[in-house]
Amino acid sequence: xxxxxxxxxxxxxxxxxxxxxxxxxxxxxxxxxxxxxxxxxxxxxxxxxxxxxxxxxxxxxxxxxxxxxxxxxxxxxxxxxxxxxxxxxxxxxxxxxxxxxxxxxxxxxxxxxxxxxxxxxxxxxxxxxxxxxxxxxxxxxxxxxxxxxxxxxxxxxxxxxxxxxxxxxxxxxxxxxxxxxxxxxxxxxxxxxxxxxxxxxxxxxxxxxxxxxxxxxxxxxxxxxxxxxxxxxxxxxxxxxxxxxxxxxxxxxxxxxxxxxxxxxxxxxxxxxxxxxxxxxxxxxxxxxxxxxxxxxxxxxxxxxxxxxxxxxxxxxxxxxxxxxxxxxxxxxxxxxxxxxxxxxxxxxxxxxxxxxxxxxxxxxxxxxxxxxxxxxxxxxxxxxxxxxxxxxxxxx
Numbered sequence: 594x595x596x597x598x599x600x601x602x603x604x605x606x607x608x609x610x611x612x613x614x615x616x617x618x619x620x621x622x623x624x625x626x627x628x629x630x631x632x633x634x635x636x637x638x639x640x641x642x643x644x645x646x647x648x649x650x651x652x653x654x655x656x657x658x659x660x661x662x663x664x665x666x667x668x669x670x671x672x673x674x675x676x677x678x679x680x681x682x683x684x685x686x687x688x689x690x691x692x693x694x695x696x697x698x699x700x701x702x703x704x705x706x707x708x709x710x711x712x713x714x715x716x717x718x719x720x721x722x723x724x725x726x727x728x729x730x731x732x733x734x735x736x737x738x739x740x741x742x743x744x745x746x747x748x749x750x751x752x753x754x755x756x757x758x759x760x761x762x763x764x765x766x767x768x769x770x771x772x773x774x775x776x777x778x779x780x781x782x783x784x785x786x787x788x789x790x791x792x793x794x795x796x797x798x799x800x801x802x803x804x805x806x807x808x809x810x811x812x813x814x815x816x817x818x819x820x821x822x823x824x825x826x827x828x829x830x831x832x833x834x835x836x837x838x839x840x841x842x843x844x845x846x847x848x849x850x851x852x853x854x855x856x857x858x859x860x861x862x863x864x865x866x867x868x869x870x871x872x873x874x875x876x877x878x879x880x881x882x883x884x885x886x887x888x889x890x891x892x893x894x895x896x897x898x899x900x901x902x903x904x905x906x907x908x909x910x911x912x913x914x915x916x917x918x919x920x921x922x923x924x925x926x927x928x929x930x931x932x933x934x935x936x937x938x939x940x941x942x943x944x945x946x947x948x949x950x951x952x953x954x955x956x957x958x959x960x961x962x963x964x965x966x967x968x969x970x971x972x973x974x975x976x977x978x979x980x981x982x983x984x985x986x987x988x989x990x
Contacts, residue, residue: 607691611642611696622655624700640689656910668910685773713763723798727799788826834883
């Protein structure tokens, strides 16, 4: 799939920027300032998709107060903390853009690179990976452990994961649709984002240290993430356990033959309570390791069989900012005063659709009507639309 770079087609591009958040109230103001500066220089119609992953601070309240001078934004509140992988899945399911960028809220990944990523995508690439050339503000141990993780992952996994490439990347609509169609519940996003393949390129950048707040990833969570990645994308650990067992079995057979020959032929008794205990403890450890590996895989099979949703959306908040013409929804999409005939019809059609598509349907219709400019009677002041969702959303993403 090739993307033309003509000016006429650039104006048609809709870019979605997905930003998962968990207790990021301190960084939200600086994040929006930098994003607003970037978006103001771009001719494309953009949307920001914020995912509040069960924050316990006032992140959600601040998100509801956001006002944008360029593009639009939608805020998705999950019913609890499902984890960053689930939050990214929720954002991908909600994003509507032809190009989708994943961006952390801690500002370690600079938003100023977004125009360069979009320009690279226009050259015909389906995936634009962002490789960290320098990891500023991180300890040597974290850099070392991260390097070990990527090397181990690429050795063990059936699908290669780009080294030093986090979630910060650009995906085309085609790639996003394939990712959304993947049914698994164990969402190791670094592997999932790389698995579809397609034409890819890489841009290197220096990753900044976290400016405000604290990281939510301790070493225990990172180890768990590594285990999820290996067991979700490879069965090589089970194969290694099998070959290791075969090797130990053959070695034990050879050693047993040698002990018998040494005793019967040479008449030498093999001493060794200590050596026997070491061998037994070693074999017991290997057996427990193999059982643990089987348990990890069975646990993941158990989670998949239950088919619980990856995430549950509690509330969605959507504000669309259209220059000089904005529509106000203060109630849950029930009525709108002083609206034009076309806008009323769009709302009527939107109310008849399923609630998880109401934002996409109604706002696309309204935007199309605004661009025509033939039926608008007057401009309205922007107010956000907010509505509750009480169903399980995202079961198959």
